[in-house]
Amino acid sequence: xxxxxxxxxxxxxxxxxxxxxxxxxxxxxxxxxxxxxxxxxxxxxxxxxxxxxxxxxxxxxxxxxxxxxxxxxxxxxxxxxxxxxxxxxxxxxxxxxxxxxxxxxxxxxxxxxxxxxxxxxxxxxxxxxxxxxxxxxxxxxxxxxxxxxxxxxxxxxxxxxxxxxxxxxxxxxxxxxxxxxxxxxxxxxxxxxxxxxxxxxxxxxxxxxxxxxxxxxxxxxxxxxxxxxxxxxxxxxxxxxxxxxxxxxxxxxxxxxxxxxxxxxxxxxxxxxxxxxxxxxxxxxxxxxxxxxxxxxxxxxxxxxxxxxxxxxxxxxxxxxxxxxxxxxxxxxxxxxxxxxxxxxxxxxxxxxxxxxxxxxxxxxxxxxxxxxxxxxxxxxxxxxxxxxxxxxxxxxxxxxxxxxxxxxxxxxxxxxxxxxxxxxxxxxxxxxxxxxxxxxxxxxxxxxxxxxxxxxxxxx
Ligand code: ARG
Numbered sequence: 001x002x003x004x005x006x007x008x009x010x011x012x013x014x015x016x017x018x019x020x021x022x023x024x025x026x027x028x029x030x031x032x033x034x035x036x037x038x039x040x041x042x043x044x045x046x047x048x049x050x051x052x053x054x055x056x057x058x059x060x061x062x063x064x065x066x067x068x069x070x071x072x073x074x075x076x077x078x079x080x081x082x083x084x085x086x087x088x089x090x091x092x093x094x095x096x097x098x099x100x101x102x103x104x105x106x107x108x109x110x111x112x113x114x115x116x117x118x119x120x121x122x123x124x125x126x127x128x129x130x131x132x133x134x135x136x137x138x139x140x141x142x143x144x145x146x147x148x149x150x151x152x153x154x155x156x157x158x159x160x161x162x163x164x165x166x167x168x169x170x171x172x173x174x175x176x177x178x179x180x181x182x183x184x185x186x187x188x189x190x191x192x193x194x195x196x197x198x199x200x201x202x203x204x205x206x207x208x209x210x211x212x213x214x215x216x217x218x219x220x221x222x223x224x225x226x227x228x229x230x231x232x233x234x235x236x237x238x239x240x241x242x243x244x245x246x247x248x249x250x251x252x253x254x255x256x257x258x259x260x261x262x263x264x265x266x267x268x269x270x271x272x273x274x275x276x277x278x279x280x281x282x283x284x285x286x287x288x289x290x291x292x293x294x295x296x297x298x299x300x301x302x303x304x305x306x307x308x309x310x311x312x313x314x315x316x317x318x319x320x321x322x323x324x325x326x327x328x329x330x331x332x333x334x335x336x337x338x339x340x341x342x343x344x345x346x347x348x349x350x351x352x353x354x355x356x357x358x359x360x361x362x363x364x365x366x367x368x369x370x371x372x373x374x375x376x377x378x379x380x381x382x383x384x385x386x387x388x389x390x391x392x393x394x395x396x397x398x399x400x401x402x403x404x405x406x407x408x409x410x411x412x413x414x415x416x417x418x419x420x421x422x423x424x425x426x427x428x429x430x431x432x433x434x435x436x437x438x439x440x441x442x443x444x445x446x447x448x449x450x451x452x453x454x455x456x457x458x459x460x461x
Contacts, residue, residue: 005087022320025078027327028085032071034120035085035113038196040064041216042108051107051206056100063097064089084323085117086110107206108199111230111318115195118326120217122239125333126188132340133181133246137174138458139348144170145451148444151429152267152357153366158259160364163429166357168442171450176249183242191235194219198229201317231317233307233325240304240329243336244297250339251297257290257346265360269351274342289346293339300335303328361429365394365404370426370435379418389416 004010014022040061047057067089070076082088087110094101144167154164194214197204203226210222223229260267270285278284310324368390375386392415397404400411405427412419425431437443 005082005090019080022083023080024084024323024326025080025082025088027330028114028323029078029088030330031085031114031117031121031326032076032089033068034117034124035089036064036068036071037120037217038113038116038213039089039104041213042196043104044216045209045212046103046106048212049207049209051208052103056103059097059100060093060104063093063101066096067092084110084114086113107204107208108197109201109230111200112195112198112226114322115198115230115232116217119191119195119219119235122191122235122329123188123218125337126184126239129243129246129333129337129340130181130184132337132344133177133184134458134461136340136344136347137177137454139344140170140174140177141451141454141458143347143350144168144174144447145455147352147354148447148451150352150354150357151361151433153361153364154442160360160366162369163361163366163433164442165433165444165447166352166354167444167447167451171447171454173249173253174454177246180242180246180249183245184239187235187238187242190238192218192220193223194221195223195229195232197222198226201227201230227317231314231322233311233322236325236329237304237307237311240300240307240332243333244300244304247297247300247336247339250343251294253343253347254290254293257350258287258294261285261287261290266353266356267360269353271346271349271351273349274346289342293342296335296339300332303332358429362403362405365397367404367427367429367432368394370432371404371423374423374426375416375418378420378422379416381418392416 004013007013043052043057043060043064046052047054052060067076070092076088076092078085078088079091082091090101090104093104146167147170148165148167150166151163152166152169153160154162154169194210194217196213196217197208197210214220214222223232257268257270259265261270270287274287274289275285276288278286306328307325310321314321371393372383372386372390375381375389376383379386381389393404393407393412396411396415397407400407405424409419409421409423412423426435434443434445437446440446
């Protein structure tokens with residue numbers, strides 16, 4: 001007879017290739033702590049409901065405690081022949097305490113066990129990511145406060161559009177990251193129901209107390225449908241989706257770091273600690289960390305897509321396909337965590353060339369909108385007409401190869417006689433930015449207030 005735990009009806013053991021394709025221990029050993037926690041909660045419940053004797057239950061709990069220590073100190077031996085983390089731990093339990101170890105699996109299945117372990121893992125990961133995102137937000141908000149009055153060109157189509165405060169630009173990322181936290185929290189709230197006790201798919205005839213195990217493991221309640229409990233991987237998909245969006249945000253900031261640190265821009269001075277040199281060009285300083293964040297975004301999106309594809313064809317309830325949910329997810333979420341750490345490290349020490357930023361902010365006739373707005377406000381010109389007049393003045397400046405505020409009053413009056421000397425008040429980038437006091441606008445006073453609000457909020461969190 002096969003020596004496998006499920007080998008009762010099998011004559012021979014599996015082919016070596018079968019063992020290789022079937023085993024998940026290589027990656028699901030990452031669920032070891034969650035698996036022990038789930039087993040302890042299950043064992044205690046079996047004792048409290050009288051399904052398991054106190055004597056056997058205590059022996060199991062002692063054995064699990066020892067296993068937990070072995071896992072923590074790295075002495076636990078994982079075996080591929082034992083397939084997965086659940087059977088590795090159960091086998092070790094029986095090694096330690098003898099046949100009573102075989103009673104732990106009463107009224108549960110690996111199907112509800114793995115769903116429980118994975119939910120616990122994802123929940124811990126969300127909590128960790130939450131903290132990391134808040135750390136990055138704090139760095140960005142603090143920098144925004146320091147740079148509320150630092151001006152840079154704001155871009156649309158990567159063309160100089162209107163001058164903005166650098167602090168304002170950074171706070172845009174703080175907003176994006178806040179939505180990321182919101183999405184992760186939504187996923188966390190929805191996943192926090194315990195599948196444990198759904199057993200293989202149909203529930204169990206033993207008088208288990210699923211509310212007890214749910215409570216012990218910090219879940220809000222047990223799940224309500226045993227079939228759904230073992231076939232649901234929405235919680236992974238939601239977390240990966242939220243993670244992929246967050247990574248996309250990091251990737252956009254990374255792209256800006258690459259662009260802003262390039263010599264034609266020269267806005268950012270890459271910190272030594274987060275850049276590399278070239279093996280051939282001694283003058284080079286490369287934004288490798290930013291580039292890798294940008295690239296690793298593909299990894300997250302890829303793993304999200306892979307799991308969607310794994311799940312889309314599965315009938316209820318559990319299929320072994322679902323074992324493929326873990327490896328990519330671990331890698332994806334580890335990547336996100338690493339990228340959050342790298343981005344935080346980079347932005348914490350990023351130096352800027354404020355002069356280069358301000359001087360580029362004056363290019364591209366960036367205060368043309370201010371000129372048009374002035375015509376509307378002071379000259380009572382309809383905006384469309386003001387837009388047209390401004391276009392002609394921009395053309396004039398273009399032919400004279402000068403900035404708008406370098407044009408003479410006379411030359412502007414040749415385009416439209418309603419223009420007076422007051423126009424110069426609105427043509428500088430400082431006045432342009434200072435005037436944008438509308439809610440959410442880029443005026444430094446707004447930016448300071450917003451950055452302060454964020455820092456207060458983040459301090460309390
Ligand atoms: N290693 C499996 C997984 O990760 C555990 C569940 C196996 N259940 C089963 N009936 N074969 O999905």
